[in-house]
Amino acid sequence: MNHRPAAFLLMILCIALTTGCWDREELTDRAFDLAASADLKKDGTYLTAAQFIIPARSEQSSTGGVGGDKSFFIETGSGKSILESIQKARQKLSRIITRGHRRNFYIGEDLAKRGIQDMLDTFSRDPGNRIRLDLWVVKGNTGLEALRVSYPLEKIPSVASVKIHKAVGGTTGTSYLDFMMASSAEGSFPTLPAVDLVQGASPQQTIRFYGRAIFNRDFRLVGYLDFVEGAYRQWMLNGISYFDLAEDIPEAGGSVGVIVTKFASKLRSSVSKANKVKMEITLTGVGHVGENNTNLDLSQQRNLQFVRDKINKKTSEHVVEMVKKVQKQFGTDVLGFNQALNRQHPKEWHRLKGQWDTIFPDIEVTVNVNVNLKHIGLVGPSLQLKESEIKK
Amino acid sequence: MKISGYQLFWLIFTMIFGMTAIFTVSPAVFLAKQDTWISIIVATLIGLFLTFVAVKLSLLYPEQTFIEYSQTILGKWLGKILLIPYFLMWISVTGIILREYADFVFISLFSSTPLWMIILIMLGAVVYVTCTGGLKSIGRCGEIIGPISAIGCLLIFIFSVKDWNWLRILPVYANTGFLPIVKGSFIPASFLAESFMVVMLIAFMSNPRRAMLSSLAGVAAASVAVLAMTVIVILVFGPNLPAKFIYPLYSVVTYISVMEFIQNVDVLAVLLWIIGIFIKLSLYFFITSYGTAQLFRIKRWKRAVWLIAPIVFVISLLPRNTNDTMDYARFWLAAVFPVNLIGIPLLLWMIGTIRQKNRAH
Numbered sequence: 001m002n003h004r005p006a007a008f009l010l011m012i013l014c015i016a017l018t019t020g021c022w023d024r025e026e027l028t029d030r031a032f033d034l035a036a037s038a039d040l041k042k043d044g045t046y047l048t049a050a051q052f053i054i055p056a057r058s059e060q061s062s063t064g065g066v067g068g069d070k071s072f073f074i075e076t077g078s079g080k081s082i083l084e085s086i087q088k089a090r091q092k093l094s095r096i097i098t099r100g101h102r103r104n105f106y107i108g109e110d111l112a113k114r115g116i117q118d119m120l121d122t123f124s125r126d127p128g129n130r131i132r133l134d135l136w137v138v139k140g141n142t143g144l145e146a147l148r149v150s151y152p153l154e155k156i157p158s159v160a161s162v163k164i165h166k167a168v169g170g171t172t173g174t175s176y177l178d179f180m181m182a183s184s185a186e187g188s189f190p191t192l193p194a195v196d197l198v199q200g201a202s203p204q205q206t207i208r209f210y211g212r213a214i215f216n217r218d219f220r221l222v223g224y225l226d227f228v229e230g231a232y233r234q235w236m237l238n239g240i241s242y243f244d245l246a247e248d249i250p251e252a253g254g255s256v257g258v259i260v261t262k263f264a265s266k267l268r269s270s271v272s273k274a275n276k277v278k279m280e281i282t283l284t285g286v287g288h289v290g291e292n293n294t295n296l297d298l299s300q301q302r303n304l305q306f307v308r309d310k311i312n313k314k315t316s317e318h319v320v321e322m323v324k325k326v327q328k329q330f331g332t333d334v335l336g337f338n339q340a341l342n343r344q345h346p347k348e349w350h351r352l353k354g355q356w357d358t359i360f361p362d363i364e365v366t367v368n369v370n371v372n373l374k375h376i377g378l379v380g381p382s383l384q385l386k387e388s389e390i391k392k
Numbered sequence: 393m394k395i396s397g398y399q400l401f402w403l404i405f406t407m408i409f410g411m412t413a414i415f416t417v418s419p420a421v422f423l424a425k426q427d428t429w430i431s432i433i434v435a436t437l438i439g440l441f442l443t444f445v446a447v448k449l450s451l452l453y454p455e456q457t458f459i460e461y462s463q464t465i466l467g468k469w470l471g472k473i474l475l476i477p478y479f480l481m482w483i484s485v486t487g488i489i490l491r492e493y494a495d496f497v498f499i500s501l502f503s504s505t506p507l508w509m510i511i512l513i514m515l516g517a518v519v520y521v522t523c524t525g526g527l528k529s530i531g532r533c534g535e536i537i538g539p540i541s542a543i544g545c546l547l548i549f550i551f552s553v554k555d556w557n558w559l560r561i562l563p564v565y566a567n568t569g570f571l572p573i574v575k576g577s578f579i580p581a582s583f584l585a586e587s588f589m590v591v592m593l594i595a596f597m598s599n600p601r602r603a604m605l606s607s608l609a610g611v612a613a614a615s616v617a618v619l620a621m622t623v624i625v626i627l628v629f630g631p632n633l634p635a636k637f638i639y640p641l642y643s644v645v646t647y648i649s650v651m652e653f654i655q656n657v658d659v660l661a662v663l664l665w666i667i668g669i670f671i672k673l674s675l676y677f678f679i680t681s682y683g684t685a686q687l688f689r690i691k692r693w694k695r696a697v698w699l700i701a702p703i704v705f706v707i708s709l710l711p712r713n714t715n716d717t718m719d720y721a722r723f724w725l726a727a728v729f730p731v732n733l734i735g736i737p738l739l740l741w742m743i744g745t746i747r748q749k750n751r752a753h
Contacts, residue, residue: 007520014516100656124643127499132647132655173649174555177629181560184632238557339559346566 031095034072035158037143038085038119039108041078046111046119048085049076049144050097051158071155074147082119099128103173104158106136106143107192112213112221120219123176132173136161137213139196139224149197149207157207161195164209168227169242170234183219187338187356190215194224214330222330229322235283236265236319237336244290245371247314249307252391254293256307260285260371267340271348277363279337283319287311287371292382295391299380303391308373315369327361337363395593397602399531402538404587404610405617407675409541410668412583412614413621414641414661415492415721421626422635424576426561427568431576432622436615438577439584442733443611446588447604449741452748454600458591459686465744474736475687481732482680483700486673487707488720490514493669495714500642500662511708518673519701522681523694527596530674537667544664545617548641549624551648551657556627567631579721580618582729586672587611588737592679638714677704 036050051072077088090097105123107116123129138146151157166172175193182190194213200206211230216222225233234240246257268280287308289298296303326335338356342349352359381390395403417428424431453461458478463471494510502510521529565573587607594603625640628647634640645661648654681700685693711717 007524010516010520014513124637127503130646130656131643132649177633177647180633181630184636185630342567343559343562346563350566 029095030098031093033097033099033102034156035102035104035106035147037106037108037138037147038082038111038116039142039144040111040114045078045080046082046085047076047078047144048082048089049074049147050086050089051147051156052093052097053156070150072157074144076144082122100130102130102133103162104134104136105176106138106146106195108138108142108144109140109221110142112137112192112215115218115220116215117219120180124180131177133176134162134165134173135176135179135192137192137194137221139194139210139213141197145197145205146195146207149205151207152202160207161209164207165193168209169231169240170209171239171241179215182334183217185339186353187333187342187360188336189217189332189334190219191334193230212334214326214332214334216332222332225322225326228318229325232283232319232322233326233335235263235285236267236281238263238265243285245287245311245315246291247311249294249310251310252294252296252307254295255291256289256294256311257291258287258311258371258373259290260287262286267336269337269341269344271341271345271352275352275359277337277341277352277359279340279363279365281319281323281365281367282370283315283367284370284372287373288375289373289377292376295381295385295389297381297390297392298376300392304373304376308371311373312369312371315371316367319367319369320365323365323367327363327365331357331361333357333360393526393528393596394598395527395531395596396598397606399535400590400593400597400603400606401610401613403531403534403593403671403675404590404607405614406534406538406541406668407672408584408587408611408614409545409617410664411489411586411672412580412618413545414496414639414665416580416583416618417622417625417640418635418637419579419721420576420622421631421640422576424573425568426563426626426631427565427573428576428626429561429619429623430565430573432580432615432619434574434577435580435584436612436619438581439587439611439615440608442581442585442737443587443590443607444604445737445741446591447594447607449737449744450591450594451600451603452741452744454594454597454603457595457683457686459683460595461744462740465740465747472687474740475683477728477732477736479680479683479687481728482676482683483703484707484720485724485728486676486680486700487704487710488717489669489673489676490704490708491711492717493666493673494708495717496639496642496665497662500658508709511705514670514673515701515705515708517670518677519697521674522678522697526682526694527593527678530671530678533674534671537671541664541667542613542617544660545620547657547660548645548648548664549620551650551654552624552628552644554650555647556624557630558627560628560630561623561626578729579725582725582733584611584615584618585729585733588733589675589679591737592683593675677701680704 032053033050034053039047041047051074053072075089075092077085079085079088123133124131149157151160154160162172179190179192182188192213194210195207196210197205198208211227212225212233213221214223231240231243240263243260244257245260246255248255262285264284266282270278292298298304420431421428453464462474466474490511493514494507497510498507521533590607594600597603621641625634625644628644637643642661646658648657681696682693685696690696
C-alpha cells in the first residue's frame with residue numbers, strides 16, 4: 001500500500017493537465033463555414049468566399065431567410081492560391097474558421113473553364129476539411145452569386161443544393177471523391193454536379209439543380225449534360241434513386257408519365273478482332289404510372305404492355321442520343337465504359353487502354369431500356385373520358 | 393504475474409489489429425491496387441506461420457523466457473550476442489510507435505498541443521500499468537480493451553456499408569498480377585509477425601499448452617479484422633486513392649455519414665488506434681524492461697522501467713517528421729522482419745529441437 005500516495009498525487013497532476021482544451025478554442029471562438037465558393041478574377045487570381053452562420057440569429061426560429069435579418073453572412077478574400085485567399089478572408093474574421101460542417105463548394109464557370117487542378121489538393125490534405133463534400137459548377141454564373149442566393153425554404157440557403165440533389169434522386173456528398181477517383185483512374189474523365197441560377201416565381205433568383213459538368217484531363221470544363229441526360233448517366237452508373245420519365249405516345253394521342261424506382265444497369269462489352277468495341281447497355285427499373293393523358297384503359301394488360309414497350313423504346317432512343325452527345329461532342333468517357341471493359345475483358349483492356357480516348361468516340365452502343373410497369377395507380381382509364389372515347 | 397490463454401488472445405488481437413489496419417493499408421494498396429485483399433490473405437498465412445514457429449520455439453522451454461532459453465540453446469555468450477538485435481528492435485520500436493501515435497493524435501485531434509506532452513501522457517499510462525502489476529495488469533487491460541477494439545471495427549464496418557461499391561474491387565487479379573500481390577503482402581506481414589513477442593509471454597502463462605491456440609486465434613482474428621478494413625477502404629475509395637492517403641482507414645471513417653445523422657465519427661478510428669497502441673506499447677515496454685532485468689540480472693525488474701522509459705521518450709522525439717517514421721517502417725521491413733522475426737526464430741527453433749532430441753537419446 002505504500003505506493004498509493006505517490007499514485008494519488010500523480011493522478012491529481014493528470015487532472016490538472018488533461019482537463020478541458022489545451023488551447024481553449026471554444027464554440028464562441030469559431031466561425032462555422034457552411035459553404036464556400038471559388039471564382040476566377042479578371043487578373044487571374046482566385047476569389048474565394050464563404051458563407052458563415054450567425055449563431056445568435058439562427059436560433060430565432062422564424063426570422064431567418066428572406067429579407068430582414070439573415071442568419072448567415074458572406075466574407076470574401078482573393079489571392080493566387082486558395083489558401084492565400086482564405087488568409088485574406090481571415091483578416092476580416094474575428095473567429096477561427098471551422099469547416100467540419102461544410103457540405104458545398106461552388107466553382108464559378110470561368111474558373112472551371114480555366115481549370116481547377118490547383119485547388120483540388122487542399123480539400124483532402126487539410127484534416128480540418130471534410131472529404132464528404134459536394135463540389136458544384138455554377139453554370140453561367142459565379143460561385144459567389146450562388147452563395148448570395150437566399151433560398152426561402154432553408155434557413156441556411158447553401159443547404160438547398162444538397163437537399164435538391166437528394167430530392168431529385170441523386171447521391172450527395174460523394175462528388176469530390178468521385179471526381180478524384182475518376183481522375184486517378186485510367187481512361188475515365190471526371191465530372192461534377194452543376195447548378196445554375198434562375199429567376200424563380202418570387203422576385204429574387206433561386207438556385208436550380210442543372211445537371212452534370214464534364215471535365216477533361218486538364219481539369220477544364222468542356223460541357224454540360226442537362227438534368228435528364230445527367231439522370232440517364234446516373235442510371236447507367238447506378239447512382240440514382242428517383243426519376244420521372246415522360247414520353248409522348250402519338251399512336252394513343254397523348255403522353256404517359258412514369259415514376260421509376262429500383263434502378264439497375266448492366267454494361268456488357270465486347271471487342272471484335274479489328275479492335276472495334278461494342279457496348280450493350282441494359283437499364284432496368286420498376287415503373288409506376290403517374291399520369292396517363294391518352295385514352296387508353298391501362299387496366300387492360302394489352303394496353304399496358306403497349307405503353308410499356310413504347311416508353312422503353314423512346315427512352316432507349318433518348319439514352320442513345322445522350323451517349324452519342326458524350327462520344328461525339330465531348331469525347332470523354334464519363335460513362336464507365338472503360339471500367340466495364342476492364343472488368344469484362346481485362347486482356348483487351350490492357351491492349352487498348354493507351355488509345356482509349358480515340359477508341360471511345362467510335363464505340364458502337366446499343367441501349368435497351370426495360371422499365372417494368374408494376375403499378376398503374378388508382379384509376380384504369382382517365383375519369384373524365386366518356387365510355388365511347390375509352391380505348392379498351 | 394500469470395496470464396490466461398483468453399487474455400493472451402485479446403492482447404495479440406488488440407496490439408496487432410489497430411496498428412496494422414491504420415498503418416499498412418496505404419503501402420499495400422500502392423503495390424497491389426484492388427487486389428490488396430489477396431495480399432492481406434497471403435500476409436495472414438505468413439503471420440500465422442511465423443507465430444506458429446515462435447510458439448513452438450517457446451514451448452521447447454515453456455518455463456523460460458526468450459532471454460533465458462536463447463542462452464540455454466546457444467550457450468551463454470552466443471545467446472547474449474543474439475539478443476542484441478532484439479533489444480535494439482524492442483527499444484527502437486517502442487519509441488517509434490510512441491511517436492507514430494503522437495503524430496496521428498496530433499493531426500487528427502490536438503493540433504496545438506505540444507508533441508512531447510501527448511507522448512508523455514501515453515508514456516505515463518504505460519509506465520503506470522507496467523509498474524503496478526506488470527504483465528498481469530496488461531493482460532487484464534487487454535481483456536477489457538480488446539472487445540472494445542473489436543466492436544469499433546464492427547461499427548466502422550456497419551456504418552460504411554452505404555458507401556460501398558462492389559465494382560471498385562473488380563477486376564480480380566487482372567490489373568495487378570502475382571508479383572505485386574505478393575510484394576504488397578510483405579508490409580502487412582511484417583506487422584502481423586509482431587506476434588513474435590509471445591516468446592516473452594508464454595513463460596508467464598498459467599497453462600502454456602493453450603498458448604498455441606490463443607496466439608494463432610489472436611493473429612487470425614486480427615487478420616480477419618484487417619482484411620475487412622482493407623476491403624472497406626477499397627470499396628469506398630477505389631483502387632487508386634488509398635495509396636495516396638497517409639491513414640486511409642481514418643479517411644474512410646471521416647467519410648462516414650449514415651442517414652445524415654451519424655457523421656464525423658473520426659473518434660472511432662482514433663479510439664481504435666489509441667487503445668491498440670496502448671496495449672502494444674505496454675507489451676513492448678514490459679518485454680524490454682523485464683528482458684533487460686533478466687539480461688543484466690537485476691533482481692527487481694521494475695527498476696529497469698526507469699532506465700527504459702527515458703530512453704524510449706528520447707527515441708520518440710528523434711524523428712523530424714512523419715517521413716522519418718515511415719523510413720523506420722521501411723527499415724523494419726527490410727532488416728528487422730527478415731532477421732529478427734523470420735531468420736533467427738527459425739534457426740533457434742531448429743537448433744533447439746535438435747538439442748532436445750539429442751538430450752532425449
